[in-house]
Amino acid sequence: MSRTEIELRIQILGPVRATIRGREVDLGPPKQRAVLALLALRAGRHVPLDDLIAALWAGQPPTRAANLVHTYVARLRHAVEPDTPRRQRTNVIVSVPGGYRLTVADDQLDLHVFRTGVRKASALRESGELESAFARYGESIDRWQDPQVGDLSLLLAEQDDIGPLRQEFLAAALDYVALGLELRRPDAVLPLAERLAQAEPLNERAQARVLQALTHIGQRAWAIERYADVRTRLKLDLGVDPGPELMAAYREVLDARPGVHQPPWRGPAPVVDELIGRATDLAAVCDLLREYRLVSLTGAAGVGKTALGLAAADELRERFADGVAVADLANVRTGPDLTRAVEVAVDEPPARGAGRADPLVHRLHDRKLLLVLDNAELVTDEAADLVDDVLRNCPQITVLLTSRELLGLPYEAVYPVRPLDVDAEPAHLAAQPALQLFARRAAQVRPGFRLTEANVEAVASVCRALDGLPLAIELAAACLRTQRLEALVDGVGDPLRRIQPPRRGVPSHHRSLHAAVHRSIELLDPAEQRCFTALGAMPAAFCLEAAAVADKAIAGEPRTVQMLLERLVDKSVLEVRHSSSGRRYRMLGTVHALARQLLREHGVDGEPPSVGCTCGCHTSH
Incomplete structure (x- = not known):
């Protein structure tokens, strides 16, 4: 049976593994896996027996080293060609004078697929097909599950092939980042640029790409701070000053106009209208987010947690190079659904062909992101587990959560969101936030409505009866489209039944008071x-x-x-x-x-x- 017929696939750009028809093959103990790893790393080339022995036994090999290598090869041949008669298992691992050669098609080895993709991407770029080149680069880079090839490095610790392989990935990845910047897609390439810079702290080209990406999304101050850190490290570790490429990137930072670009925002956007009566709350929440990595806004149904949370996220957006990601969890009921909702929020729509299978924390590890988990009360336990995992493994992530129930994590900062103020001296009633909100919403359905001496007491009685809850006040004000204010004063005595104006463009649990309050019972x-x-x-x-x-x-x-x-x-x-x-x-x-x-x-x-x-x-x- 030929190698193409058995549908063998070998991967070394992550965990070293092999599959046949999608099912993983047992490659045996580490030294046996190391034989396949070295053959795959040099696929299509003659690998001398002495090189295999040196890779398996650093220093003094055992006297039977050659026999052991032959045994490992025989077992690997059985593993990768299980349906082939014993003496014919030479389609994949071929014996050559003094050694062996791995013979596989281009699509059977991930390293070959990566190199083919990079060559095609480079050719597309040379011919001016930049968008196609960008997509092809992305597909190729996604093949690398681990840019540091940690498993390969452990199996082949003394091999000189590993360093050049890492540099091969680095070069392709930096070309991809540069092309993304050229196409004005800094949001798409910044996470990768950050990972490259972290893995190669003294590589000036990698650091230059990060500075450029930060500048393109408007993070000029962060880019200046980053340059200062890199310059200090170059001086301390290598005794050198920044080179021409890094200096050119820094000049680009200094020449950029501040505030031209904003970091990305993914998910539901902040409220369109003005946030009434929440200036003090907004300042307090922003202060907490500057100091803590987990802030939870808690409060009763309809108190305005979502509006306040999104306003705070918008206020602090510039502090996060990777922007804000909002996951609306209103309809989420299970842990897997929670994870999927967050994954959708933090990732861009797929622009590349390869699927993403990395765990959430791997994707978030190097991002500087504000993650907003909105309406998390129906998955409190699951959200606590997810948030704890993310914050422990992703040092630059901050989480803002809105819920009717706190998570109970030891490092959680809680901000209780209270109803709007109503009580005041009669002379100052009209200035109360609850009445201001009512008047603003009422004017939207009854043009010309405003607070006057004649109606302020009636409006105040409505707002008091509704406890100053923003959602209840907005719904009550909307009733003025078909009701008189006097009828509304009577109706607030039975708010769940009598305050039900038509409402669209909001989550289902905010379309009526009954739906909002009843959601609390689900907890x-x-x-x-x-x-x-x-x-x-x-x-x-x-x-x-x-x-x-x-x-x-x-x-x-x-x-x-x-x-x-x-x-x-x-x-x-x-x-x-x-x-x-x-x-x-x-x-x-x-x-x-x-x-x-x-x-x-x-x-x-x-x-x-x-x-x-x-x-x-x-x-x-």
Whole structure:
């Protein structure tokens, strides 16, 4: 059987391996694998027996070294030609005078495929077909699973062939980066340029390409800082100053106009409209992102976590050479789906033919990126595992997470997002952020609407009834397209049912108050759901003792009730406040309305009764 018929494929530009018809072949112990590795590295050429012995045994080889090599070759022949009769297994590993030769077609060895692709890319570039050349370079470079060929280096530690092979990849990769810059595609080549510079810290051409890529995406300050680091290292390690190519790249940095280009943004973009009433929050979140690598924005349904998070990402975009990647996890329910959503967010649409099979952390390892995980509450455990893996293995990644539940990682900085302010002296009501938001949204559906002395109290009552929640206020204001303000004041008493204006262009869980609040219930386990439903019999504000009386579903054990209430706090279903009279809990009005609805569905009157609470907490709402 010929070598083409058995569909053999050999790979050495990553883990050294062989497959037949897609199934991996057992190549045996390390020294046997090393024989195949050296033959593949010199495929098509005569490899003397002495070279094989020297590659397997540095220094003093054993007396039976030649016999051992012959044995390894016999076993490899059986592995790569299993269906061929024993004495005819010479199609792939051929015996030649004094040694052996590996004979494979160009498409059977990844090194051959890489070299053929680079030659074609170079020819396309010479003929002026730059886009085709760029694609072909990319396909060829993707063949290298490990540019440092670590497995090959371990198997052939003393071989002089390894260094030139690495340089062969470096040269092709730098040509690819240069072509990407020529085609004004710096975003596409910057990650590779960063990896090359990290692997070759004293290679001035590699460092020059990074400076140019950073300059092309508008990261002039970062490029200047990078040049200073490289110059210092050249002086300390080699005792030399930067050469002409690096100096030319630095002059290009200095001559560039700052702020012309922005780092890329992938995924849902920031809100189109002005962020109202969040200037202090925005500044605080940006400060946290400058100091911590994981920042979580938590809060109740509809409080504005996504808008604040995207605004903060946009504010700090210039700090990240690889830009911002936003993964919307609103419809993600499993770990594999979470990983796929993040992979889609961080990678550009495929511009090259080869698929990407590297783990996520390998792709992110050298990127300077702000990763935004939005609406992560339904995959909290899975998100915690993914974020921990990314941050431990990718030193330049920062993660901003929005969720109704924090991840609980030890290095997580948490910023609770609160509803907009409503309460103020009557003379200052119109300046409150909640009322400003209502007025802005109302004017969009009823041109000419503005806050006046005649309507400010009514608008304030609507905003108070909706607890200052931005989503609820926007939905209520949208109702003015068909309702009078006076009718809306009455309607906010039953917000889940009566505030349902048509809404498009937003996630499904933001199209109605009911959808937004009900998503919170999806976070709860059965015991938490029973506790939440029982709280529908409570006032919106209550103490632990009152909850224990009301919550007959879990036998009223105070310690059990307290544990469940704390879990509801962690999931942004309840708020907790501490005072001299003890711990008190509070539900937002929209959340309380859902609890009462669920209680009615269980056959219990949903009107909140007095439950014999001695602390008087229910009288304060």
